[in-house]
Ligand SMILES: Nc1ncnc2c1ncn2[C@@H]1O[C@H](COP(=O)(O)OP(=O)(O)OP(=O)(O)O)[C@@H](O)[C@H]1O
């Protein structure tokens with residue numbers, strides 16, 4: 001049984017305009033899986049449909065053995081899925097610590113213990129605990145956004161363009177952090193613009209084009225594929 005199985009998923013922002021048009025993908029326990037594709041293909045929309053921020057108009061989303069399509073985001077969060085959106089993923093006017101407290105919305109009583117564990121894991125966040133999130137660098141902000149998502153101890157983390165806007169060095173550090181989290185047992189489904197870097201740390205990948213999965217396979221095979229290289233990897 002897959003950790004996450006998405007089958008024939010459909011949906012968008014308004015009923016008349018379907019953005020995700022029957023997409024199927026899966027994430028197995030312990031995997032890092034990438035979702036790549038052109039701008040506007042529906043990658044962010046697909047993640048929002050899976051995480052319960054948008055309501056699917058069709059298809060199935062199964063997390064472990066539960067059908068979660070149509071459940072509210074908080075219920076999906078309780079079942080072990082956490083989502084880091086592409087934009088506005090931290091509260092800029094709040095401190096680092098307050099942001100982490102917001103991440104504990106499912107189990108406020110566990111907040112202190114979880115925050116201490118995350119400070120031990122990400123010493124930069126401990127050093128900056130009283131700093132306002134808006135004063136963090138882009139890379140630090142992405143770490144904070146991920147740490148907020150980790151406050152609920154998820155089994156599966158959905159990441160939407162974690163390296164967007166980062167310098168090559170900061171992006172490299174962020175990818176290393178993602179690999180380390182995965183080694184600790186968190187499965188990852190990641191949308192990335194930096195397709196080459198994403199494929200390098202992924203076991204498998206999917207290419208989404210106009211709301212449908214156009215290609216899928218082992219990340220290494222997709223990286224070696226000339227048509228994928230032409231489209232996403234600069235030839
Ligand atoms: N909040 C919204 N309301 C209405 N339509 C939206 C909204 N967000 C995105 N769309 C539309 O949905 C389509 C797919 O957008 P989406 O953000 O899912 O693409 P994407 O693959 O994530 O692209 P990118 O690589 O640029 O992030 C686009 O046509 C976009 O205009």
Ligand SMILES: [Mg+2]
Pocket residue numbers: 043044045086160
């Ligand atoms: Mg997007």
